[in-house]
Amino acid sequence: MSMLEPSQALLGNIKDKRADVTIAKITVKPGEWKTPASSNVSLALTLKPTAATKVKGNPQYLKPMPMGNISLCPLNDSRVFEFTTETAFAHITLSDALFAPLLQGSRVTRIELISRDILEDATLRKMAAVLLQQKRDCFQAGALFLDSMATALSSYLVSKYSTVSPLEAAVTGGLAPSTLRRCIDFIQANLSRSIRLDDLARESGLSTSHLVRSFRQSIGKSPYQYVLELRTQRAKSMMQEGHLGLTDIALSSGFANQHHLSRVFTKLVGITPSRYRAGLPE
Structure with a gap:
């Protein structure tokens, strides 16, 4: 699913943006619901069970959408659904910047996912639920946690549902001692401030996804866990x-x-x- 058009009435919506991920909760009444074309990778988590018929864009028969169902939205494609009952979705949009590190060294210029209206994926469900809870908690866990979650989500989507496989080569050996020292020094100097994953990536000279994996290999925990300690x-x-x-x-x-x-x-x-x-x- 994608976001509602601004002219459509929403009940109890919450929407916010932090870093490169936008998180929203959308309530939809029974009847037709239009999803405008989106140029960004996005997914939706069904929060209230319902059933829907796609009435425009390859029409389909009525399909149940249980709570916890994941929808992967097609890029640049507007669709219309007919819902039998009121429902609600957690909608997550990811910016191109999150996927840029995954494209380095490949011929792929843009990430495209295999769109799915009905998908059972426990890992995606958990990630979406964590992000929605962060929205409800006003992002109390901080920018570093949200950056890490967004990076993990983008990497997972590419590894499981991309039409191509542009992921970075496997990381081995962790960070060089001097690089790890720079990261730790930066964390200690900025401990009382909001630390971003991009900040640590710049200190290390690595992409965010590469940094997270290498940092964990070096000290046995993620940057976020280390900062909390x-x-x-x-x-x-x-x-x-x-x-x-x-x-x-x-x-x-x-x-x-x-x-x-x-x-x-x-x-x-x-x-x-x-x-x-x-x-x-x-």
């Missing part, structure tokens, strides 16, 4: 100093807010920040 360590150190509140500690450590700190801290340390602080020696 460093931010948690900083928060623990600041709690030991004892003069700042948890909100200030959260912001100074690079977390979105105190709730974000508490959620990550509890997961990594095993107890809440309040309990950790209460157990520190006077």
Whole structure:
């Protein structure tokens, strides 16, 4: 599915853009629904089960669309569907910039996916659900997490559903020690700020997808996981100093807010920040 035209009424829509991915929730009433032609790779996750008939563009018989169904949208192709009941979709659009690193060294100039109206793919379903939840949480996990998810999603789509196979060659050996040091130094110097995957890619001289794989091979975790661990360590150190509140500690450590700190801290340390602080020696 693609986005509704602006003239069509939407119920409870939410839409936002961060980096190279646009995430929206779209509610559609029974009846005809037009999907305008899109020049970007996009997919939709069915949030409410329904059934639909394609009435324009290779008409089809009525087909059930269960909750969790994935639709891969064709490029530059407008379609019209007839829905039997009210339904809702999570719609995700990916910019060409996400796919550019995957085209390096190949003769392919543009990614094209094999479009599917009805597709069962547990991995895609999980990725789409995570991105939608991030939208609902106002992207609390931060830009680095969203960049990493968008990069993983674009790589997965190309590996599974591209009409060609332009993926980068397999990465072996991880990052060179000097390159890894530059990345780590950059992270530590900018820990309290929003760190982007593009920033680390520039430090390393690699594409974002290459960087993520090499970084994980070098230290056994993704850049996002590494950043969370460093931010948690900083928060623990600041709690030991004892003069700042948890909100200030959260912001100074690079977390979105105190709730974000508490959620990550509890997961990594095993107890809440309040309990950790209460157990520190006077």
